[in-house]
Amino acid sequence: MNLKKQDILEALKTITVPGEAENMVDSGAVRNVMTFADEVIVDITIKNPSLQAKKRTEVDILQTIHKLVYEKAKITVNVKVDAPAKPPVNEIKGNAIPGITNIVAIASGKGGVGKSTVTANIGVTLSKMGFKVGILDADIYGPSIPIMFDVANARPLAVNIDGKSKMQPVENYGVKVLSIGFFTQPDQAVIWRGPMASKALNQMIFDAAWGELDFLLIDLPPGTGDIHLSIMQSLPITGAVVVSTPQNVALADAKKGVAMFQQENINVPVLGIVENMAYFTPEELPKNKYYLFGKEGAKNLSEDLKVEFLGEIPLIQSIREAGDVGRPAALQTASPIEKSFETLTQNVVEQVVKRNTNLPPTEAIKITTMAGCSAVKK
Secondary structure: OOOOHHHHHHHHOOOOOOOOOOOOOOOOOEEEEEEEOOEEEEEEEEOOOOHHHHHHHHHHHHHHHHHHOOOOOEEEEEEEEOOOOOOOOOOOOOOOOOOEEEEEEEEOOOOOOOHHHHHHHHHHHHHHOOOOEEEEEOOOOOOOHHHHOOOOOOOOEEEEEOOEEEEEOEEEOOEEEEEHHHHOOOOOOOOOOHHHHHHHHHHHHHOEOOOOEEEEEEEOOOOOOHHHHHHHHHOOOOEEEEEEOOOHHHHHHHHHHHHHHHOOOOOOOEEEEEEEEEEEOOOOOOOOOEOOOOOOHHHHHHHHHOOOEEEEEEEOHHHHHHHHOOOOHHHOOOOHHHHHHHHHHHHHHHHHHHHHHHOOOOOOOEEEEEOOEEEEEO
């Protein structure tokens, strides 16, 4: 059997590599194909450094060539990883946490737009890409991250770090998590005034053994209130991501969220806007898109505000179900959902790299009280 290079390339056009929308030939992932009688050598480059992605790519190539070209072909697959560069060190000033390179706040302005779902899936996708990730659930009054990571019944342990007792974050799917939900009962309402909530947040921030992290994601509560100011006062935020649905009511609040971060005396860089629940595609009609909440509202808002549009996430039942059972949807291998979150997360990383390259180091804001009025300054 004399295999032909063109037949191999045509077969490889039927599959993709993790994180790519095009097939592996048209995307440029396939670097070279050589054939010798019944032997094939495929050189391919992928961007996802995880062992899972490398293995999946190799298996897909083997199965596809055996099925579409020659079932007894002897195949060698050489997988090279062209992983995204680690974001440059931000040289964080202020009350920095040792070992944490980038701190990204994820906000929404309005509740119910899927901010925590987006946070959880960005977190697991960053971990799959090879980054060290932590999530601080700062939604004091409605913590949901523990449920989404299937650790609702877990409790952080105390560890000794340099003679001091610290909280050990709970870890699952390669992501370290801390939340007020670990310290309350499921049916217990958190009825705290601002100063008490801020104190609890500071304990989870500074009394935790986060270790080395490339990214600490902060899942902020909805709105633009006291918790947001407390976080920005406590930590130098690398940048913020704003989540919205396409509908006008959500966009009005998202616009306020962007304005809060861009306020002159706060000046936290907005990395971009995410459009969640962008459209609905029924399983039985995979080519149809129904824009239940309006079309491209968040994308248009990003253009109006001159901030990056990071991506759109469709309205799919399995995303909700995955969050409810504690296994973020981005873990669904080789699914359209996984690709959507991979694209979104790659765009977030790119914006962090750009922000750290082009803008000065972050500082925490300082809040003082003068004549009964709050003044925010750097």
